[in-house]
Amino acid sequence: MSKSSRQRSARERIAEERRKQAVRARQRKLLLGVLGGVTVAAVAVVAVVVTQSNASRSDQKGIAYTGPLAPTVRQADGSILMAKDGVTAPTLEIFEDFQCPFCKKLEDTAGDAIYKAAADGRARVVFRPFQLFKAPAHPEPVPSVSRRGANAALCTPPGKWASYAKTLFAHQPEEGRNGFENKDLLNWARDLGFYSADFDRCVTGMEKAGDIAKATDYAQAQRVNSTPTLRLNGKDLTAEQVNQILSAPSGLEQILTTAASAPSPSPSPSPTTTDK
Numbered sequence: 525m526s527k528s529s530r531q532r533s534a535r536e537r538i539a540e541e542r543r544k545q546a547v548r549a550r551q552r553k554l555l556l557g558v559l560g561g562v563t564v565a566a567v568a569v570v571a572v573v574v575t576q577s578n579a580s581r582s583d584q585k586g587i588a589y590t591g592p593l594a595p596t597v598r599q600a601d602g603s604i605l606m607a608k609d610g611v612t613a614p615t616l617e618i619f620e621d622f623q624c625p626f627c628k629k630l631e632d633t634a635g636d637a638i639y640k641a642a643a644d645g646r647a648r649v650v651f652r653p654f655q656l657f658k659a660p661a662h663p664e665p666v667p668s669v670s671r672r673g674a675n676a677a678l679c680t681p682p683g684k685w686a687s688y689a690k691t692l693f694a695h696q697p698e699e700g701r702n703g704f705e706n707k708d709l710l711n712w713a714r715d716l717g718f719y720s721a722d723f724d725r726c727v728t729g730m731e732k733a734g735d736i737a738k739a740t741d742y743a744q745a746q747r748v749n750s751t752p753t754l755r756l757n758g759k760d761l762t763a764e765q766v767n768q769i770l771s772a773p774s775g776l777e778q779i780l781t782t783a784a785s786a787p788s789p790s791p792s793p794s795p796t797t798t799d800k
Contacts, residue, residue, distance in 0.1 A: 596682045601739065606639065610645075615758075621656040623657050652742075657670040672705075692704070
């Protein structure tokens with residue numbers, strides 16, 4: 525082989541080696557880019573999951589009622605009485621189920637107005653939670669959610685009723701979905717400052733199941749077949765009156781004013797009260 529041929533062959537080998545090096549360099553660069561993209565994507569997914577988890581936790585907090593409140597006691601039948609001392613009429617009874625969407629609407633729209641009416645001495649308010657959504661008429665998980673909500677509410681100290689009821693309605697699960705899990709029911713009590721070992725046992729052990737059954741039997745005996753049912757001085761408010769309260773809470777004022785000037789039939793009896 526001539527000298528010129530050997531030189532040309534050497535140049536070709538060098539060129540070929542450089543070409544292979546360039547290919548390998550491009551492959552390494554591409555691989556690093558892919559790995560970097562995967563890492564970034566993984567970090568992004570983790571960030572989204574953490575953010576969503578944090579958002580979920582922050583959305584499930586106890587909601588304190590901070591407005592005016594009348595003295596509140598639990599009556600012998602488990603109902604909650606809000607009344608200023610000396611106020612005996614008019615009496616507004618509210619039959620409700622914590623799984624009921626329209627009960628949530630009543631609380632969201634007019635709850636504060638109802639609490640204020642009791643605090644101002646314009647009404648004697650009785651809350652009657654019961655289990656409207658029962659099996660087999662309603663498939664699970666609706667009955668269980670309804671029952672857990674009512675049980676936890678009846679486990680709540682009377683002075684915390686307004687805050688805990690507001691919390692239950694604020695976090696009411698969509699009908700047909702699970703909710704009011706024990707961990708949430710207990711955490712809301714912690715948020716509102718009244719968690720105790722007794723409350724924990726009452727919630728997790730469904731200790732108020734008997735009271736729920738009695739309240740439900742009573743509601744059925746009173747021919748309450750929908751919620752919310754609002755009863756003023758022993759007489760059910762009409763659908764028009766309820767809608768008036770739902771659409772404009774100030775409408776409650778007019779209804780109470782009219783009732784105050786009328787004779788007051790005896791409300792559903794609940795003579796004995798207890799602080800438990």
